[in-house]
Amino acid sequence: MAENGWTPAPLDTSGIELDAGLLALVEELAENAHARWARRRFAEGWRPGAERSDTALTHPLLVPYPELPEPEKEYDRELAVETLKVVLGLGYRIVPPA
Numbered sequence: 001m002a003e004n005g006w007t008p009a010p011l012d013t014s015g016i017e018l019d020a021g022l023l024a025l026v027e028e029l030a031e032n033a034h035a036r037w038a039r040r041r042f043a044e045g046w047r048p049g050a051e052r053s054d055t056a057l058t059h060p061l062l063v064p065y066p067e068l069p070e071p072e073k074e075y076d077r078e079l080a081v082e083t084l085k086v087v088l089g090l091g092y093r094i095v096p097p098a
Contacts (some may be wrong), residue, residue, distance in 0.1 A: 013085035021096055029080035030073060033064040038062055047091055 002008075018026070041062060048056025061072055068076075087094065 010082075011086050011089050013082060013089055016085040016089050016090075018081065018084055022094060025094075026084070027082070030076035031057045033076045033079055034065045034068065034072075051088055 027078045038061075041059060044057070046062060047058055048060070049060040049071060050055065050060060052059050065073070065076075084094070
């Protein structure tokens with residue numbers, strides 16, 4: 001439990017499997033998540049830099065998704081996978097376009 005009394009309790013998605021079609025969607029969602037994050041940073045005045053600096057507003061991850069280090073891509077992929085699993089876990093269906 002955190003100091004403020006809140007205990008995070010995300011939906012248990014351990015039993016939810018994504019089919020091949022949804023797994024193919026993960027990379028697109030991960031890239032989109034990075035692009036949205038970067039667009040927000042740019043709008044706030046941030047710019048690419050060798051090191052993160054909250055005073056100079058520079059960040060080394062303000063690069064196109066393909067140029068991200070693999071651990072950063074994996075973070076975005078995990079977010080995409082978990083989001084898809086929560087959607088399915090809540091009973092929604094994701095139907096690919098015809």
